[in-house]
Structure formats: C-alpha cells, structure tokens
Amino acid sequence: MNNQKFKEKVKEASDFIKHQTGSVPEIAIVLGSGLAYFGDKIETEKIIDISTIPHYPLPTVSGHQGKLIFGKVGKTPILAAKGRSHYYEGKDLNTITFYAHLFQSLGVKKLILTNAAGGVNPDFLPGDFVLIDDFINFGQVDLPWEKDYRKLLSAKLKTRAEAAARAMGTQLPRGIYCWTTGPSFETPAEVRAIRALGGDLAGMSTLPEAVVAHELGFEILGISLVTNQAAGISQNPLTHEEVKETADKIKEPYYHFMKNVINAIN
Ligand code: HPA
Numbered sequence: 192m193n194n195q196k197f198k199e200k201v202k203e204a205s206d207f208i209k210h211q212t213g214s215v216p217e218i219a220i221v222l223g224s225g226l227a228y229f230g231d232k233i234e235t236e237k238i239i240d241i242s243t244i245p246h247y248p249l250p251t252v253s254g255h256q257g258k259l260i261f262g263k264v265g266k267t268p269i270l271a272a273k274g275r276s277h278y279y280e281g282k283d284l285n286t287i288t289f290y291a292h293l294f295q296s297l298g299v300k301k302l303i304l305t306n307a308a309g310g311v312n313p314d315f316l317p318g319d320f321v322l323i324d325d326f327i328n329f330g331q332v333d334l335p336w337e338k339d340y341r342k343l344l345s346a347k348l349k350t351r352a353e354a355a356a357r358a359m360g361t362q363l364p365r366g367i368y369c370w371t372t373g374p375s376f377e378t379p380a381e382v383r384a385i386r387a388l389g390g391d392l393a394g395m396s397t398l399p400e401a402v403v404a405h406e407l408g409f410e411i412l413g414i415s416l417v418t419n420q421a422a423g424i425s426q427n428p429l430t431h432e433e434v435k436e437t438a439d440k441i442k443e444p445y446y447h448f449m450k451n452v453i454n455a456i457n
Contacts (some may be wrong), residue, residue, distance in 0.1 A: 197285055200245070200289075201296055204244050204246050204293050204294060209302075212236065212239075214261045216261060216268045216269050217299065218270075218299065218453060218456065219269065219271070219294045219299045219304070220303040220453070221304050223306035223396065223408065224438065226305055226416065227274075228445070228446060230258065230260040230273050231269060231448055232263040233260065233263065234262050234457065235261070236263070237260075238261075239258065239259045240257065240258055241377075245305045246289070247290075248276045248286045248287075249340055250277070250280070257273060258274065259273075262399065263447075264453045265450070265454050267453055267454065267457045270297070272294075275287070276289075277395055278330065278399060279374040279395060284403060289300060291409070294409075295408070299409070301345075301409065301456060302409040302411050303414065303452070303456075304412070304413045304414075306396050307394065307415070307438055308321070308392040308393060308415040308417055309377070309382075309393040309417070309418070309420065309422070310417040310419065311369065311385050311421045312386070315417045316417065316420070317418060318441050319346035319362070319364075320415070320417075321414070321417060322349055322389060323340065323365075323367075323397070323415060325387055326370060327369040327385070327390050328340070329381075329388075330370050330371060330398070330399075331372070332399070333404045334398070335402065336406075340398070340402075343405040344411050344413055345411055348410055349365075350382060351452075351455045352456065355448075355452045355454070356451075356452075358455075359447070359451055361401070361444075367389055368393075368394055368415060369385045369388070369392065369394075370396075370399070371394070376429055377421060379422050379423025382421040392417070394415065397413055412452070416445060417437075418433065418434040418435075419434055419437060
C-alpha cells in the first residue's frame with residue numbers, strides 16, 4: 192500500500208474515534224493474549240469495538256477480542272487495546288502496527304506493550320512479570336531498524352516500572368525478549384538456541400510493533416507475563432491451554448501491578 196493511502200486510512204480511523212470520544216489518553220496499553228481483563232477493570236469512559244473503526248485490522252486469533260477502551264487509571268487518562276494482529280496471521284508491518292499510527296494520531300505519547308511469553312531463562316516461572324530490556328529478532332524478518340533494539344525501549348520508563356514493582360514488593364527482573372514469528376511454539380532445540388544467544392523470553396509479538404512505534408516517537412515500555420516455561424525447559428508438554436490458564440490465574444495481581452506501573456510512568 193502506498194504511504195499516502197495508508198495515512199489517509201489512519202486519519203479516517205482517527206477522525207471516527209475523535210467523533211466518539213473527546214478523551215485524549217496520555218498512555219496506551221496493548222494487552223497481550225489472555226490479558227484482556229485489565230481493560231475490563233479500569234474506570235471506563237467509552238468502549239469502541241474495533242470492527243466498527245474504519246480500516247482497523249481485525250485479529251483472527253482466539254483470546255484476542257478487539258476493543259479500544261478509553262478510561263482512567265487513578266487520574267491518568269488511558270487507552271487500553273484488546274486484540275492485536277500478529278505476523279503469523281499473514282499480516283504485513285503496516286497492518287500489525289496500524290494501531291500505533293492511530294494512537295499517535297490521537298495524541299498518545301507513551302505506549303506499554305504487554306504480551307504472554309514463554310520463559311527461556313530457567314529462573315522465570317509461570318506467573319512472573321519480566322521487564323523487557325532488549326530484543327532478539329529470531330523471526331528472520333527484516334525490520335526497518337538496523338541499530339540497537341535496546342534503544343527502542345525507554346530507559347526512563349524501565350526505571351520507573353522497576354520502582355513501582357519495588358514499592359509493591361513485587362519482583363520485576365529484566366529479560367531479553369526473543370521474537371519468533373510463530374504461530375507454533377518453538378522446539379526444545381530452538382529454545383536451547385535462543386538461550387545460547389542470550390534470550391530470556393520467547394514470544395510472537397511486540398518487536399515489530401516496538402520498531403514502528405519507536406519510529407513514530409512513542410516512549411515505550413515492554414512487559415511480559417511468563418505464561419509457561421518454554422518448550423523443553425520443563426518436563427511438562429506445552430499447550431495453549433497452559434498459556435490461557437496462567438493468564439487467568441494471575442489476572443488480579445496483573446491488574447494491580449499494571450495499575451501501579453501506569454501511575455509510576457505518568
Ligand atoms: N513461545 C512463544 N510464544 C509464547 C509462548 C512460548 O512458549 N508462550 C506464550 N507465548
């Protein structure tokens with residue numbers, strides 16, 4: 192798609208939203224697989240079903256309902272996005288990052304990217320939160336960024352998120368997120384390879400989005416919920432149910448944790 196056409200689509204989507212809500216969120220949070228609960232708990236001003244927004248790409252993966260929730264966490268106006276598109280759905284970079292272009296046009300300045308990830312580092316257990324410190328591109332996909340992925344993420348926001356975790360008495364270790372295109376989980380040999388490369392987490396989202404969102408000028412924070420130990424790390428076979436079950440079990444602490452992080456980075 193040519194650039195001009197894409198920009199027009201983003202503008203149409205943005206105009207549509209501006210007609211429905213006057214809210215100008217400072218922070219947007221993209222909710223990963225199974226983490227939609229956070230969006231249900233915030234003080235809500237307006238919910239927009241993404242299927243009604245012109246040109247908004249619809250995710251095809253179960254567990255990803257598509258809604259934009261405008262509301263508040265404490266005094267902070269936020270936008271929570273349920274449902275993201277993945278590379279493995281056959282989507283191109285513009286499609287996967289449409290929301291980032293849209294949020295920029297709505298005036299959002301800070302972006303929290305959350306995801307469910309497999310723990311490659313054996314110290315990371317299901318239910319742990321990990322602050323994404325850097326990325327590895329295991330996706331064999333050329334992303335438009337040839338410098339240092341670590342710089343995609345805001346050093347200032349990382350420090351503030353760590354301070355919020357400390358204040359709650361919660362652990363928030365840093366980790367390197369290794370992006371795989373999916374949709375299948377990694378094999379045990381791939382997980383060993385990722386570990387040997389220095390990866391701590393494996394997941395199928397977030398890196399392409401962070402690359403584009405950084406180009407768009409957002410301050411970005413990335414937080415993974417470890418939903419399972421990656422293939423071969425534990426003796427138990429890995430299933431999509433385990434990913435959902437962990438996200439489900441952790442939803443209350445996850446909500447409180449993210450609330451505190453949002454208050455800390457505002
Ligand atoms: N690998 C990749 N992506 C994931 C995993 C995993 O083990 N768990 C949740 N998302």
